[in-house]
Amino acid sequence: MEISKEKLEWMYTTMYRIRRFEETMLEQTFKGNSMGVTHPSDGQEAPPTGVCAHLTDKDWIGSTHRGHGHCIAKGLDTHAMMAEIMGRATGQCGGKGGSMHIADFSKGMLGANAIVGASIPLAVGAALTAKYKGIENESVGVSFFGDGASSQGVLHESMNLASVWKLPVIFACENNGYAEATPAWYSVSAEDIASRADGYGMPGVVVDGMDVFEVYEAAGEAIARARAGEGPTFLELKTYRYHGHFHADDPKKYRKPDEEEHYHERDALKNFEKRVTGQKLMSAKKLKSIRDSIEQEMLDAVEFALESPMPDVEALYSDVYVNYSNPIFGLR
Amino acid sequence: MTTHNKIDPLGPGYEGVAGKELRFRDVFRDTLRAEMNRDQDVFLMGEDISGGFDRDTKEPLDAWGGPFAATKGLVQEFGPERIRDAPISEAGFVGAAVGAALTGLRPVVDLMYFDFVTVAYDQLLSNAAKSRYMFGGQTRVPMTLFARSGAGTGHAAQHSESFYSMLAHIPGLKVVVPSDPYSVKGLLAAAIRDDDPVFLVNDKKLINLTGFVPDEDYVIELGKGRYMQRGDDVTLVGMSYTSVVCEQAAVQLADAGINAEVIDMMSLSPFDEDILLESVQKTNNVVIVDEDTPRASMASEFAAVIADKAFDHLDAPVKRVTGPHSPVPYNKGLENAFMPQPEDVVGTVRNMLGRD
Structure with missing residues (x-):
């Protein structure tokens, strides 16, 4: 598959931005600067990058508790994301959502969602809107979820709905091998989750989710099918998270070192660098300049977030409804 | 419009x-x-x-x-x-x-x-x-x-x-x-x-x-209730079908010389606090009729609001007429006993007003 120079640069920028955002976000979390639980996605840069490379702001994605990578790949601003994680008024959701609820409707991002599997039908609904309005060719719904969500009933309901209504949906299952601490080999009743797609009358494709080029190619075919009105596709993107389930989780308690090493050797960024420099598609100098600019962006994002004000306490009562005639205040 | x-x-x-x-x-x-x-x-x-x-x-x-x-x-x-x-x-x-x-x-x-x-x-x-x-x-x-x-x-x-x-x-x-x-x-x-x-x-x-x-x-307008009937002696608060039950009860109460005011809440969230308080301040007695089970119910919520904001206007404790804390039974006799009936409301009002 031919990939333009601009697209390659975007891919590397996006993957490196995700990697460094997660590492930076973790540093800030351990410093006590974030206000709650965070779920890092470093290691899993290829799936959101390879999929979102085909999308525009008119396409919609649903995301998960491990959603920073999806946000970044969909074009969200890392300053507003960092500020959100630090609970600031300038955050993407004004500090009311936090790490697990970052959304940007202007970018076609339906929100990170902390109920495992719950965002899947939202992407189906976005695709229903596209079909209803006859704009499938420019607006598809992509649902990102993990191997844990593959056991949720709502995924199966959503797959059936998308198939019987022939909706432009891509089910992008990021199988990182673990639902919290529980391995997929224990909790998933199939060797490949994608094999379940057959039962719902849609193509199911197993993809190396550590290789952004493979993800890009498979997602390209799935999204083209959706835009052509040919219905949903299920992609199983086999990937790996480098950190634990959440910031304070030590994965060494339930993963073996040789397994972690195996995936680090297949690191999405390192392999991208090797491949593009080997094939002379991008220079080492260009790669470094991208990395340098991201390093600066992360420093700026942290500074922006730390210097941002906390939300006014009045924010507690706003935006529960568009309008509501009873008081929102609690009883005291 | x-x-x-x-x-x-x-x-x-x-x-x-x-x-x-x-x-x-x-x-x-x-x-x-x-x-x-x-x-x-x-x-x-x-x-x-x-x-x-x-x-x-x-x-x-x-x-x-x-x-x-x-x-x-x-x-x-x-x-x-x-x-x-x-x-x-x-x-x-x-x-x-x-x-x-x-x-x-x-x-x-x-x-x-x-x-x-x-x-x-x-x-x-x-x-x-x-x-x-x-x-x-x-x-x-x-x-x-x-x-x-x-x-x-x-x-x-x-x-x-x-x-x-x-x-x-x-x-x-x-x-x-x-x-x-x-x-x-x-x-x-x-x-x-x-x-x-x-x-x-x-x-x-x-x-x-x-x-x-x-x-x-x-x-x-969402959040507004309405008066179905005006009266001075007691306020009957209904919602959904229990508003019909309240109206039926009011007819029976009228026969006994008791003038009931009937409020139909129409909205439960938001809900019309003003109409509840206005009526209770006039009648000084209130019975809330709800087919939902009683615990943590709308009947309980309305009772709490009235107790909080109109306590001094009450001549008697707020009464609730609700379903029991049970699932809905199948048998017709049991099912009828589950649902608040006009007679239940009438009996509650009579007790409340000392008009047995």
């Missing part, structure tokens, strides 16, 4: 207003039709809302026309894209409706029986109700859901619940409970035009009742 936010204090008299006597079910369908004609983004989704497809042509048959034939005929007018029959997947299609609402449509979802709410509860609670708040006001969720509640039709434990408080408890969700053809027209139109998620609970016992309905296009 008229907004009915100051309901005629003398109740549905509508002197001088053009209108006719209609059945609840017909008004419900006519209102849905009118709203779908009014706004192309409004569409309906649910199980068997047309019902059945021709094996050869694949065209919808409208064999059911919806549960209780609520939507009969609409698929011929609007087609299967706008009257969208769904598989039995409440979590899936309620979630899809939330996604459609987040991306520009105004879905209306028929959940058939109220009891099926629990199958879709995660989507309702975690996505429909919370999206606006947790995303910092970036979005709105203009969707309407409706379902049939209530005992009295032999549908037994899993098709008869009236768990209003399970919905009204959720910040971000609005809940309305029409009690007659007039209120279902105004509340359904208001719900569909509202930019927040609204759940309309439709007691099955109301479906074939008739009543006067103005011809004009109107909405009833």
Whole structure:
């Protein structure tokens, strides 16, 4: 598959931005600067990058508790994301959502969602809107979820709905091998989750989710099918998270070192660098300049977030409804 | 279009207003039709809302026309894209409706029986109700859901619940409970035009009742109650079908020389505190009638508000007449005993006023 120079640069920028955002976000979390639980996605840069490379702001994605990578790949601003994680008024959701609820409707991002599997039908609904309005060719719904969500009933309901209504949906299952601490080999009743797609009358494709080029190619075919009105596709993107389930989780308690090493050797960024420099598609100098600019962006994002004000306490009562005639205040 | 936010204090008299006597079910369908004609983004989704497809042509048959034939005929007018029959997947299609609402449509979802709410509860609670708040006001969720509640039709434990408080408890969700053809027209139109998620609970016992309905296009402001009858001795508070029960009780009380004031709440979230307090300050006695089970119920909520804000006006403790803390039974005699009956209300009032 031919990939333009601009697209390659975007891919590397996006993957490196995700990697460094997660590492930076973790540093800030351990410093006590974030206000709650965070779920890092470093290691899993290829799936959101390879999929979102085909999308525009008119396409919609649903995301998960491990959603920073999806946000970044969909074009969200890392300053507003960092500020959100630090609970600031300038955050993407004004500090009311936090790490697990970052959304940007202007970018076609339906929100990170902390109920495992719950965002899947939202992407189906976005695709229903596209079909209803006859704009499938420019607006598809992509649902990102993990191997844990593959056991949720709502995924199966959503797959059936998308198939019987022939909706432009891509089910992008990021199988990182673990639902919290529980391995997929224990909790998933199939060797490949994608094999379940057959039962719902849609193509199911197993993809190396550590290789952004493979993800890009498979997602390209799935999204083209959706835009052509040919219905949903299920992609199983086999990937790996480098950190634990959440910031304070030590994965060494339930993963073996040789397994972690195996995936680090297949690191999405390192392999991208090797491949593009080997094939002379991008220079080492260009790669470094991208990395340098991201390093600066992360420093700026942290500074922006730390210097941002906390939300006014009045924010507690706003935006529960568009309008509501009873008081929102609690009883005291 | 008229907004009915100051309901005629003398109740549905509508002197001088053009209108006719209609059945609840017909008004419900006519209102849905009118709203779908009014706004192309409004569409309906649910199980068997047309019902059945021709094996050869694949065209919808409208064999059911919806549960209780609520939507009969609409698929011929609007087609299967706008009257969208769904598989039995409440979590899936309620979630899809939330996604459609987040991306520009105004879905209306028929959940058939109220009891099926629990199958879709995660989507309702975690996505429909919370999206606006947790995303910092970036979005709105203009969707309407409706379902049939209530005992009295032999549908037994899993098709008869009236768990209003399970919905009204959720910040971000609005809940309305029409009690007659007039209120279902105004509340359904208001719900569909509202930019927040609204759940309309439709007691099955109301479906074939008739009543006067103005011809004009109107909405009833969400959060407003109304007086069904004025009186000085006691306030009877009803919601959904128990407003009918209260009216029946008021007739019996009148025979005993007791003038009851009857309030129909119409909205449960938000709800009309003012009308409750205004009436209690006048009558000094109040009985709240709710078919929901008693614990953490709307009856309890209204009682708490009255105790908090009108305590000094009360001549007697606030009384509640509710279903028992039990599932709904099947046997007709047991089912009748489950539901608040006019006689239960009358007995409670007589005790309260010392008029045995």
